[in-house]
Amino acid sequence: MTDAFIHLQHAAKSFAEKPIFQELNLSLPKGDILSIVGPSGSGKTTLLRCLAGLEPFSKGSFSINNQNVTKLTANKRPVSLVFQQALLFPHMTISENVAYGLSFKRINKKERKEKAAHFLERVGLEAYAACYPHELSGGQQQRVSLARSLAISPELLLLDEPFSSLDPKLRHEMRDWVRKLLKTQGITAIFVTHDREEAMQMGDSVGVFQEGAFQQIGTPKQVYHSPANPFVANFFSDCLVLDEDTYIPVQQLYMSKNNNREKTSHQYEATVQNQVFIHGETFYQVWIDALHKRLTLPSSLSLSEGEPVTLLADSEQVRTFSSEPEKE
Missing domain, CATH: 2.40.50.140 (Nucleic acid-binding proteins)
Structure with missing residues (x-):
């Protein structure tokens, strides 16, 4: 593995003394996509929220590009999070939705509008700039959400099951489209899902997560063909x-x-x-x-x-x- 761009050391999180995960360690090279896959309730989303700064780690350190961001609040971290639902502001146009995050970066209105137009073009929705969210399909709304996340130039993009509400055909198309966009732009990303096929399609590497711990991390081929334990074999492989x-x-x-x-x-x-x-x-x-x-x-x-x-x-x-x- 090349020098780590994302580095998580001895991380832990508890709620009311109930441990969600403990002693987590993770390294990720720049431009790589890690798929974290596991059953519901295993702690995947909590880990993502901690990485985004929406929840504090109970213990451990987290660095991005050699900068320790453990104590930084969410709005000060070079991280963007795409949720399961697009969560667009219904009273704002698509352009205004994409530009929203830029308003916290002391960028003037004209430049915000230009940046929003640029990122809408990158996701193929420049013709919808003046539309409102209800006028777009579910897949288009998720692309707007992705454009909004990319507009703030994150060093790390987190995606929390962003395609779970889409129909199977659109879901497959969005996986392919998002992966190509991330690789073209060289964006480092962590993609959370409970779907094995989705994890293999999206990730350069896969981390199988269960009971607050990584059971195995490797390429999709390695994890599928050489499971580390019975859980990985039953959940991720066919054995x-x-x-x-x-x-x-x-x-x-x-x-x-x-x-x-x-x-x-x-x-x-x-x-x-x-x-x-x-x-x-x-x-x-x-x-x-x-x-x-x-x-x-x-x-x-x-x-x-x-x-x-x-x-x-x-x-x-x-x-x-x-x-x-x-x-x-």
């Missing part, structure tokens, strides 16, 4: 977790009908729950009662709901959580 130490990647399992069973080292009885299609390919969701686990596997077999099947794998396909990450 059959056998115990606290071992797992079988779902790609190494294959299904057989019970009347055509083959002999292998590992066999697991399962029941077909339903059939799904992903990008035109046939997958089956099966339930393994002995392991209390549901898996989704590709198969060319013709199977029906409730049909018993056997999942098969050889011993060499079993991996341990201490395995070295797969090389890029």
Whole structure:
């Protein structure tokens, strides 16, 4: 990793003596995007609010570009936060919304208007400058929110599930569009989500967050193919977790009908729950009662709901959580 642009050391946060996270350490190079992914209630949003200065850290230090910003209030940090909802001012035009943050930087009205026009052009909404928020679609409103955040020239951009209220097609388009914009502009960003696909698409690296701690940080490929522990395997990867130490990647399992069973080292009885299609390919969701686990596997077999099947794998396909990450 190159010299850290974002550096978080021994950070902790508690509410009324209830710890949300403790002893967090994080480094991020300039221009990189980190996706933080984890279940609801794991502390992701609280961490983002602390980084933005909306909540104080209970302990630790936070620096951006070698400047310690731990004690700075939100309006004095070189940080901008994009929320789940666009949160635009309904009585202001789109141009006025984008220029709003600049009014706190002692910039005259003419220059604020020029900057707003510039950033609206960057997000492809220059034709809507005189419109009001209710006249825009959800995706357009989020682009305005992003333009407003970029207008104050943040050194760090934080995004808290900004696409969660969008329909699936628009959500996918916005992910691609925002990532390209951030990489083109060389903006360092932290993107919070609970969606695995979104985390992989947005981030140069992924941090799997649970119970106030990073369970694993690495490239999307590393975290997916070499999970560090059972939680990461179950939440982020596609694995059959056998115990606290071992797992079988779902790609190494294959299904057989019970009347055509083959002999292998590992066999697991399962029941077909339903059939799904992903990008035109046939997958089956099966339930393994002995392991209390549901898996989704590709198969060319013709199977029906409730049909018993056997999942098969050889011993060499079993991996341990201490395995070295797969090389890029």
